[in-house]
Amino acid sequence: MKYTVDENGFYGRFGGAYVPEMLYPNVEELRQNYLKIMSAPDFQEELQGLLRDYVGRPTPLYFAKRLSEKYNTQVYLKREDLNHTGAHKINNTVGQVLLAKRLGKTRIIAETGAGQHGVATATVCALMNLECIVYMGEVDIKRQAPNVARMKMLGATVVPATSGSRTLKDATNEAIRDWINNPEDTYYIIGSVVGPHPYPDMVARFQSVISEEMKAQLLEKTGQENPDYVVACVGGGSNAAGAFYHFLDTPEVKLVAVEAAGLGVDSGESAATSVLGKEGIIHGSRTLLMQTDDGQVTEPYSISAGLDYPGVGPLHAHLHQSGRARFESITDEEALQAVLELTRLEGIIPALESAHALAALGRIGAKPEDVVVVNLSGRGDKDLTTYLDRFGLHGN
Amino acid sequence: MATRLQRLFGQNQQGLLSVYFTAGYPKLDDTVPIILELEKSGVDLIEVGMPFSDPLADGPTIQQSSEVAIRNGMTIPKLFEQLQDIRQHTQIPLVLMGYLNPVMQYGVERFLQKASEIGIDGLILPDLPLADYVREYKPLFEQYGLSNVFLVTPQTPEQRIREIDSHSNSFIYMVSSASVTGSTGSKGVSNTDYFQRVAGMGLRNPGIIGFGIHDRDTFTQACTHARGAIIGSAFIKALAKEGSLQDNVRTFIQSIRENEKV
Numbered sequence: 140m141k142y143t144v145d146e147n148g149f150y151g152r153f154g155g156a157y158v159p160e161m162l163y164p165n166v167e168e169l170r171q172n173y174l175k176i177m178s179a180p181d182f183q184e185e186l187q188g189l190l191r192d193y194v195g196r197p198t199p200l201y202f203a204k205r206l207s208e209k210y211n212t213q214v215y216l217k218r219e220d221l222n223h224t225g226a227h228k229i230n231n232t233v234g235q236v237l238l239a240k241r242l243g244k245t246r247i248i249a250e251t252g253a254g255q256h257g258v259a260t261a262t263v264c265a266l267m268n269l270e271c272i273v274y275m276g277e278v279d280i281k282r283q284a285p286n287v288a289r290m291k292m293l294g295a296t297v298v299p300a301t302s303g304s305r306t307l308k309d310a311t312n313e314a315i316r317d318w319i320n321n322p323e324d325t326y327y328i329i330g331s332v333v334g335p336h337p338y339p340d341m342v343a344r345f346q347s348v349i350s351e352e353m354k355a356q357l358l359e360k361t362g363q364e365n366p367d368y369v370v371a372c373v374g375g376g377s378n379a380a381g382a383f384y385h386f387l388d389t390p391e392v393k394l395v396a397v398e399a400a401g402l403g404v405d406s407g408e409s410a411a412t413s414v415l416g417k418e419g420i421i422h423g424s425r426t427l428l429m430q431t432d433d434g435q436v437t438e439p440y441s442i443s444a445g446l447d448y449p450g451v452g453p454l455h456a457h458l459h460q461s462g463r464a465r466f467e468s469i470t471d472e473e474a475l476q477a478v479l480e481l482t483r484l485e486g487i488i489p490a491l492e493s494a495h496a497l498a499a500l501g502r503i504g505a506k507p508e509d510v511v512v513v514n515l516s517g518r519g520d521k522d523l524t525t526y527l528d529r530f531g532l533h534g535n
Numbered sequence: 536m537a538t539r540l541q542r543l544f545g546q547n548q549q550g551l552l553s554v555y556f557t558a559g560y561p562k563l564d565d566t567v568p569i570i571l572e573l574e575k576s577g578v579d580l581i582e583v584g585m586p587f588s589d590p591l592a593d594g595p596t597i598q599q600s601s602e603v604a605i606r607n608g609m610t611i612p613k614l615f616e617q618l619q620d621i622r623q624h625t626q627i628p629l630v631l632m633g634y635l636n637p638v639m640q641y642g643v644e645r646f647l648q649k650a651s652e653i654g655i656d657g658l659i660l661p662d663l664p665l666a667d668y669v670r671e672y673k674p675l676f677e678q679y680g681l682s683n684v685f686l687v688t689p690q691t692p693e694q695r696i697r698e699i700d701s702h703s704n705s706f707i708y709m710v711s712s713a714s715v716t717g718s719t720g721s722k723g724v725s726n727t728d729y730f731q732r733v734a735g736m737g738l739r740n741p742g743i744i745g746f747g748i749h750d751r752d753t754f755t756q757a758c759t760h761a762r763g764a765i766i767g768s769a770f771i772k773a774l775a776k777e778g779s780l781q782d783n784v785r786t787f788i789q790s791i792r793e794n795e796k797v
């Protein structure tokens with residue numbers, strides 16, 4: 140297992156827990172307990188039951204015939220968009236909320252970018268009758284309004300983050316500050332494979348159900364449990380971590396991580412961390428990070444709120460550095476084209492984030508007989524206003 | 536050889552006043568004038584903040600001062616340039632405080648070497664883990680004669696406080712309550728159980744209380760539980776007032792400890 144976390148919380152040279160002393164007891168409590176709790180039979184029983192009956196798992200693995208014809212290869216879509224609440228994020232929030240309850244916590248906080256993680260957190264908090272506070276950048280509150288409305292419906296308090304670029308990074312800062320201020324009763328449900336150890340490992344484990352199902356479904360549909368390619372978008376990297384997880388130590392499976400190039404990697408308006416980042420510390424983790432020569436974090440840009448983050452989870456930094464995964468970056472424009480393409484070829488409206496993964500299909504060089512799984516991390520309902528604007532579909 | 540920090544704490548003096556400010560705020564070149572005026576006003580120890588774009592442990596005041604300072608052009612090389620000759624002007628103990636990432640980008644050893652050359656006495660890097668310090672950096676700190684100052688909080692277990700004490704050689708920064716910097720509620724200084732618990736542990740290093748200390752009352756109260764206290768956000772707010780920098784510094788420090796020290 141070369142790509143799983145070591146006992147100190149590192150993936151190669153990346154990871155760790157670079158947190159101020161105020162957070163140390165909380166992070167340490169989690170570190171000492173997460174594996175024990177997650178492996179307990181009653182926890183697994185409750186988790187599996189909820190994933191099946193509440194989230195709607197397993198999600199289908201769909202052979203996309205017309206898309207396959209277009210790219211002259213065998214394209215399968217892992218339909219995380221069909222989960223309850225519309226994205227992969229809920230795989231993780233169901234798991235973490237059960238863990239929070241077992242730790243005796245009564246107040247839940249979360250950060251969100253696209254709002255999918257916020258909605259997924261607000262949902263499980265409603266289900267478990269727990270107080271829920273979601274931090275969201277002011278910019279994202281505007282561009283993902285439907286998800287803000289859903290969180291409010293679910294009884295969560297949405298707190299705008301007004302510092303910095305007023306997006307995901309700043310929402311995460313605010314959530315961490317809340318946790319510092321409320322160390323006793325509060326549990327922080329992080330939405331991606333970022334943050335101090337053990338979060339990256341814990342979130343990856345909760346998302347690993349994606350590749351676990353893929354293997355069984357591929358075996359049934361193709362006679363082989365390993366595909367030739369797995370393609371996923373990377374914001375912090377949780378859907379990619381889940382889609383890659385059970386293939387990490389199978390080098391024949393090519394892993395493709397797709398970042399947001401924004402207006403182009405050289406435009407100054409981008410979120411392509413693997414291209415633009417250097418090693419540094421963000422949100423408690425040593426990882427690749429977009430920053431100035433003086434070590435100030437750079438404000439990223441992407442049309443996609445969920446990918447608009449200046450870092451990447453430490454697992455992905457390691458996959459990048461070791462060459463285990465190939466990294467691609469997709470511009471706003473290319474992602475939008477992929478949205479339209481999937482919509483018109485397959486009748487599926489993808490989330491902007493997931494569209495970045497789809498847009499990489501033309502880049503990977505798959506052969507006609509190759510099996511390519513694209514992780515369709517979420518659906519596009521939240522992005523409809525952007526789509527109508529960009530495709531000129533208002534009116535009539 | 537005792538360092539400036541060890542000499543300060545070795546005098547058995549109580550009621551030590553330490554002041555934090557963000558370098559480069561309100562103006563880029565205010566760093567040295569603030570230090571000199573603080574010394575003149577009778578402050579015992581100064582923490583010079585190195586601004587960071589994402590200060591996780593800080594409340595709105597220090598966040599904003601950091602943002603302004605970065606916009607003003609403050610960087611680590613710039614700060615070192617400003618402080619280059621500081622020891623020709625003052626012998627007050629100086630500690631640099633900031634987040635790990637900018638120091639990492641500068642290069643930890645290069646940073647320690649430069650800080651030591653200038654005559655800096657210690658460092659506070661709240662997100663540098665104790666384990667990393669012990670494993671990777673402690674010999675370097677010792678080589679360059681710099682103290683690393685650790686934080687403890689009301690939630691820090693006793694065993695960990697002892698471990699921190701054993702790796703400290705100047706003072707321990709006692710975070711008054713579970714909070715980011717700048718909170719002005721009364722929960723901070725009323726955390727008497729915690730202060731007494733730490734005081735009763737017989738630690739090698741003295742404690743100084745910080746976070747939420749913002750006026751004479753909270754300062755005086757904190758000083759009954761530890762060797763001294765640290766004021767940050769309240770001082771930064773005072774710097775933003777109308778009037779000259781010198782007047783603002785002097786007026787604020789007088790408001791904290793007038794009559795209390797000659």
Ligand SMILES: Cc1ncc(COP(=O)(O)O)c(C=O)c1O
Nearest residue numbers: 255374375376377378445492517
């Ligand atoms: C649908 C969807 N996909 C992907 C992401 C990016 O997150 P991650 O990289 O953790 O999967 C988000 C985040 O909000 C999302 O909503």
